[in-house]
Every structure is written in structure tokens, then in C-alpha cells.
Amino acid sequence: MSTDAVADKAFSRSTAAKYDSLTLRQAGLVVAFSMLIGTPITPFAEFGVFHKLILPGDIGQTATNILGHNKLFLTGIFFFIVNYVLDVVIAWGLYFLFAPVNRSISLLAAWFRLVYTAIGLFSVLHLVTAFHLLNEPAYLTAFGPDQLHAQLMLLLSSFRSDWSIGLLLFALHLILVGYLIYRSGYIPKIIGILLVIDGLAWIVDSLHPYFFPSMHLDFLFVAYLGELILMLWLLARGWVLPESI
DSSP states (O other), rough: HHHHHHHHHHHHHHHHHHHOOOHHHHHHHHHHHHHHHTTHHHHHIIIIIIIIHHOOTOOHHHHHHHHTHHHHHHHHHHHHHHHHHHHHHHHHHHHHHHHTTTTHHHHHHHHHHHHHHHHHHHHHHHHHHHHHHOHHHHHHHHHHHHHHHHHHHHHHHHHHHHHHHHHHHHHHHHHHHHHHHHHHHSSSHEEEEEEEEHHHHHHHHHHHHHHHHHHHHHGGGTHHHHHHHHHHHHHHHHGOOOOOO
């Protein structure tokens, strides 16, 4: 093969690599707008739907609430699924955003978020099963009211416990992303520090029911602002991120 042919082949590969990956600016904006879309979705599903329908300690009324508001319950499930799809996009964007800092750690952070997303989607299946359990008359005939309610309670509690386990991986993802931000040089270090604090707060919150259930941790909501601050910074400054470093 001639020297010119080798050079042309190398140029083609470098050009393909350039257009096959996101630039820092593109990655930052993908993350920013995905986070913006997802910001109201989970709070609505959590507080606008499930906190209204699911009453701790009263599974009978919970079953009545779900049956009386089937569409609202399904909307909450749908919003959770949309949120997890956005998590995949965010993990993808964050990988490209911080790969120049440390590709291996950026990949590990992405995997933590992807596994968290997989666990989250699996937990949502409990809600889907709960919906079918209440809306199929054959289950009431087979189980009777008491056993049906016991099954419903198990499914709803499994949804919460699976989600909590997933949040531990999400917390590790935030800590790694915080470290990458701190080392990046193109996003303020303080945001990285806030994200590490955010991750630690999620760890404490996830372990709270098991190790210190009587402790009040309402103050932890302040720590969760790290993700919001990152989103706002990317929305405001993502447009001026360099193409590459």
C-alpha cells in the first residue's frame, strides 16, 4: 500500500471518529436538556400521583384509590419510564462530556447510572403487576380480598425497596461525576464538590430505613441541589463549552 493510501485511510478514520462522537458542547447540551425535561417528571409521578394514591398502613384504601384513578396511576408509571429513558441519554451524554478527563472513570460512572436505570425499570414492573392484579377480576376470585391486598402490599413495597437499592448506584455515579467535574477544568470545581455531597446524601437516604429509621433526615433535601445546579450551569454555559480539549 502506498504512503498516500495509508495517509488517506488514516484521515478517513480520524474523520469518522470525529463525527461518530459528541463534542463537549454537544454532550453538555444533551445532558442539560435531558435533565431539564426530566426535572418535573419524577416529582410529579412521586408526589402528584403515588403519594396521593398510596397510603402507608391502609392497603384497602390504597387499592380503592388505584381502582378509582386508573388513568392517573398509569400516568405515574409512564412518567417513571420516561424518566429512566432520559437517564440513559444523560449517562450517554455525561460519558462524552467527561471522557477527555478520564475515559475509564467516565465509563464507570456511565455504567453505574445505566445499572441504576435497569433496576429502576425493573422496580416499575412491580407497579405494572399491581395494576393488573387490581384490574383483573380473576385475581380477586382466585385470591380473595385479603390475599389480594397482601399481594398488592408486597408489590408496592418491592417497588420502593428495589428503587432504594438502585439509588445507591446512582449515588456512586454522582460521586464519580463530581470527581470528574472537579478535575475537568472546564466546569467549576464547586459544582463537582456539590455533586459529591449530593451522592453522599443519596447514600445516607437509601440506607436510612435499614440502619437509622428513627432519625429525621429532612434537611438532606438541601444536598440534592447539586444536580439542579449542574443542569442550570450547562443550560447557561453549555453553549460556550469547547468542542474538545
